[in-house]
Amino acid sequence: MTDAHHSTPVLSLSALGKDYAAPVLDDVSLVLNAGEVLALTGENGAGKSTLSKIVCGLVQPTRGQMLLGGAAFQPASRRDAERLGVRMVMQELGLVTTLSVAENLLLDRLPNQTGWIRRGKLHDLAARQLAKIGMEHIDPATPVARLGIGQQQMVEIARNLQDDTRVLVLDEPTAMLTPRETSHLFEQIELLKARGVAIIYVSHRLEELQRIADRVAVLRDGRLVDVRAMAGVREAELVQRMVGRAVHEHEGRDRRIAGPVLLSARGIGRAEAVKDVDIDLHAGEVMGLAGLVGSGRTELVRLLFGADRADRGEILLYDGIAATQPVLRVRKGWRSPMQAIRAGIGLVTEDRKSQGLLLTQPIRVNATLSDLGAISHAGWLQRAKERGIARRLVELLRIRSRSIEQPVATLSGGNQQKVVFARWLHRECKVLLLDEPTRGVDVGARADLYAELDRMTDAGKALLMVSSDLRELMAMCDRIGVMSAGRLVAVFERGQWSEQSLLAAAFSDAAGRAASAAPPTAGSAISDPNPGQPATADTP
Numbered sequence: 001m002t003d004a005h006h007s008t009p010v011l012s013l014s015a016l017g018k019d020y021a022a023p024v025l026d027d028v029s030l031v032l033n034a035g036e037v038l039a040l041t042g043e044n045g046a047g048k049s050t051l052s053k054i055v056c057g058l059v060q061p062t063r064g065q066m067l068l069g070g071a072a073f074q075p076a077s078r079r080d081a082e083r084l085g086v087r088m089v090m091q092e093l094g095l096v097t098t099l100s101v102a103e104n105l106l107l108d109r110l111p112n113q114t115g116w117i118r119r120g121k122l123h124d125l126a127a128r129q130l131a132k133i134g135m136e137h138i139d140p141a142t143p144v145a146r147l148g149i150g151q152q153q154m155v156e157i158a159r160n161l162q163d164d165t166r167v168l169v170l171d172e173p174t175a176m177l178t179p180r181e182t183s184h185l186f187e188q189i190e191l192l193k194a195r196g197v198a199i200i201y202v203s204h205r206l207e208e209l210q211r212i213a214d215r216v217a218v219l220r221d222g223r224l225v226d227v228r229a230m231a232g233v234r235e236a237e238l239v240q241r242m243v244g245r246a247v248h249e250h251e252g253r254d255r256r257i258a259g260p261v262l263l264s265a266r267g268i269g270r271a272e273a274v275k276d277v278d279i280d281l282h283a284g285e286v287m288g289l290a291g292l293v294g295s296g297r298t299e300l301v302r303l304l305f306g307a308d309r310a311d312r313g314e315i316l317l318y319d320g321i322a323a324t325q326p327v328l329r330v331r332k333g334w335r336s337p338m339q340a341i342r343a344g345i346g347l348v349t350e351d352r353k354s355q356g357l358l359l360t361q362p363i364r365v366n367a368t369l370s371d372l373g374a375i376s377h378a379g380w381l382q383r384a385k386e387r388g389i390a391r392r393l394v395e396l397l398r399i400r401s402r403s404i405e406q407p408v409a410t411l412s413g414g415n416q417q418k419v420v421f422a423r424w425l426h427r428e429c430k431v432l433l434l435d436e437p438t439r440g441v442d443v444g445a446r447a448d449l450y451a452e453l454d455r456m457t458d459a460g461k462a463l464l465m466v467s468s469d470l471r472e473l474m475a476m477c478d479r480i481g482v483m484s485a486g487r488l489v490a491v492f493e494r495g496q497w498s499e500q501s502l503l504a505a506a507f508s509d510a511a512g513r514a515a516s517a518a519p520p521t522a523g524s525a526i527s528d529p530n531p532g533q534p535a536t537a538d539t540p
């Protein structure tokens, strides 16, 4: 915290509470000072978003008061709060994707004295705003829809960096950002602090909080259980406060003997997004996929699941026993996700909208949706069985809910993610593709998910996991592939990677040259799919 602003209260919360069917926030009192970053953390469903939304006028509290600069503060809407300089960067981006970057940045203040938008001025102002966060290379006239998700997130951040901002709430702001974008954001946060802006920073990424926050507040079950200075706080201590129990960090995988190949892709590609990738997924292994946002990781996974159609290459499926002859060979990839699902492929992504969660339906329906075979008998749904499975999954993944009848729309973000995961847990799939499966998931739940992934590989499934969290990949994977500009530029075996070599490969150029840091045995070449067995790629 800068000394000049030291302990000048900007925002005071006193005995705030929010009830839905039951209390989800209770008796929260807190003072936020000028020029400080307060980290807000806690388990999924602890109430972080609810508290943030109350501060920013999106949700009204059931009880309690707020003061802004000493005056009563009761925003009735987000606009109301913004007029008083209280702004929020939300996880779900609020940009109008059909409008340009400039129009989005200055939506509220279009320079429009005569009824005409003066485009030149608009673009000047927008360019200045973009330059603040190191985005000067973006043309303000670009439609937002053409930007990658990380860049959209940066525009959302830029939009909230107005001169009149007094309180800024950032909800998991770095989830979609590259390391470089993250450093631009952190620089900007330092400048805001120096200007006396008070910042609430919501995140599950503890190492990030330690880097950026002055104080940390922990919510548990809707109550504030701890507020303390960040300096010197150990990660384990925080986790203990959050979860109320010790969480054992995943010890890292033992090197497993990989089984035979279950799925291969040869030369699979789609336009410029994925360029002729060869990849083999083995029974009993977790393969990681690292790379920058936009490097083609998600696009590759979507091709392997049939969510997008490949325009070249082929997918080969093996029975997992002899693995010399593919049991199925699909040119240009799957025709539809249904074809992939029937062949035993599953996909968990963090994009809950594309997961087809039926938001108005209860957990019970959503958790068992992909497995009607297991709960129907002679065409009848067996309710008792459905309830049994749903209860078991809720318990196993600690899905925070009133009951299995709670509609998924009213679960917290992280708990919705667990429902998506639950679906594939008991399903008979051979290959599970996971795209950022733990984004927005708290530390305790993360440990539970990792244990489940271990069990799946013990049962002989093949897992492919995309993650932007290198620590997670290094702990969980047997091999890590790195993508850059649509190509798989390197595959590292366990024991051969370091954070540095993975990053170097991620930043390597599009020509497919693996970074020089990659060890010669593991760099650019993809390992033989079945050591000691005949190569499968050319098998008819």
Ligand SMILES: Nc1ncnc2c1ncn2[C@@H]1O[C@H](COP(=O)(O)OP(=O)(O)OP(=O)(O)O)[C@@H](O)[C@H]1O
Pocket (backbone or CB within 6 Å): 020, 021, 024, 042, 043, 044, 045, 046, 047, 048, 049, 050, 051, 400, 401, 410, 411, 412, 413, 414, 415, 440, 442
């Ligand atoms: N509209 C609603 N109706 C009923 N319950 C709700 C509603 N909105 C939120 N809740 C409940 O409030 C609790 C707190 O949710 P909130 O989204 O604030 O948690 P969070 O700490 O932000 O979680 P996450 O880390 O998963 O984002 C959850 O149990 C959630 O189910």
